[in-house]
Amino acid sequence: MSRNLIIGTALTLLFIALAAVSFIWTPADIESLDIPNKLQTPNAANLLGTDHFGRDILSMVMMGARTSIAVALVAVGIGMSIGIPLGLLAAARHGSLLDEFIMRGNDLVFAFPSLVIAILITAVFGASAVNAIIAIGIFNIPVFARLTRGAALPLWERDFILAARVCGKSATHISIEHILPNITNLMIVQGTIQFSLGILAEAALSYIGLGAQPPTASWGRMLADAQTLVSIAPHTALVPGFAILLMVLGLNLMGDGLRDWLDPRIRVART
């Protein structure tokens, strides 16, 4: 395992652990306000300080990790569960009108500025975590569809697929039983990358007030709250920013590391 993979996985697991622990325990209750104790710099009682309502920032970061991970994970799930079947279908019917239709549709979604459309969706349907998930998820679909098709096409030329066809297996059967297992690694790597982009997108949407709504904690919202306080209490802006940075960095390093680790050609070359 490479250093990238170890550091990346460690960072990612750290945030997943923080999010998981927040379900049973946080250092302080973030729903009770403690105004006299506001804007404390990091100290023994509040390891990362307190915000403008006197809430414990470490607890907020833990709860925010939960929101970020949930939104990004479901958005990746949407992208995979719609994109991969579309890609498999396009590859199985390569050259057909259906293939053309799916790929042109992909191009179209790609051409849209995702942030602008996400803003449009949340502006019209209301700001909420669910709408943020949908807005981010839609733009994950063409990524997975295109990648799946690209990876599946050369597989269809291989002998073992020919053998399966000779045995009378249908295209659907072959896609699920033979193509899918062969592209799983690729999907895991891309899933990691899209996960990190999802974290960034969720933070951006909730920063401009179009993501998760209070009292749900979210890193983007914490940054929005901190913006006017940055000169008097910089830690309120630094902490959530570093949380986003480290989580995204961890996922990206993990994705890079996984790509190398899962690619058999590189593994053989190394051993």
Added chain:
Amino acid sequence: MIRYALGRLTSLIISLIVASIVIFAVIEVIPGDPAAFMLGVNARPDTIAALRAEMGLDQTLITRYLDWVTGLLRGDFGQSWTYKTPVSELIADRIWVSLPLAIYALILSTLIAFPAGIYAASRRGGAGDVTIMGATQLGVAIPNFWFAMILVLIFAINLRWFSAGGFPGWDNPFQAMKSLTLPAIALALPQAAILARVMRSSLLDMLGEDFIRTARAKGLSRRQALWKHAVRNALIPVLTIIGLQFSFLLAGGIIIEQIFFLPGLGRLIFQSISARDLIVVESVVMLLVFTVIMVNFLVDLAYAAVDPRLRTKA
């Protein structure tokens, strides 16, 4: 080349038509009456009726769509409900902030990424390469709006080199550029990180090519081969990324404009969203989508012009 261009043009037109239908549809599916939605809960029925007539809501869906699209083609973006002025005037005022900001950021991003990518590729595996690649990992992971806040904290609040926000107008070009500098840096750096990585890997691909070996065999030094042959060829994929980045910068500017209180298209969108002025939202979004699709189209053409192999794939 002409066949390729025609093919691309057809898909450009289809993209634009579908985009306009999608944007129109999103606004249409608002639960309930758009006029009531825009005016809020306390609106009087006759005000709603007046707005309905003005928005043409008493006409059929198709008539309204066609009116909107033909209006856009004529440069008539409709009338803003809150500002009581044509949307085209609102856009014309603000585009002179958003467009220069995106171009400024694009130039900065290129100026940072090219030397960094070329240097990293030429010192592959060395300390310089490792440092630059590490920095780009950070650059990709930083949310640009947070980076903007950090820039404000350091350069506006502590060092007082720049103002923390606002835009003085183009009467004084120097001050105008100065007020766009921090926002442009905030936008550019994460993009520069991506661009530097693409530049590096594209250049490394080129350095493995036969024509580089030939150039070296001819007696060119590593450096000469790199600059004379590899960099030029490596620029082709980089061009595409730059095109994509422009649209990203224009759209990404929306958030950065909010942070620096720049009176650009982004602020216009947000003000219109909170005022529920959907006519403005719809038109500005369409304009941004149009620009992005258009830039992608031009990049495709430029790409085909420099790389003949691509033309056959039309």
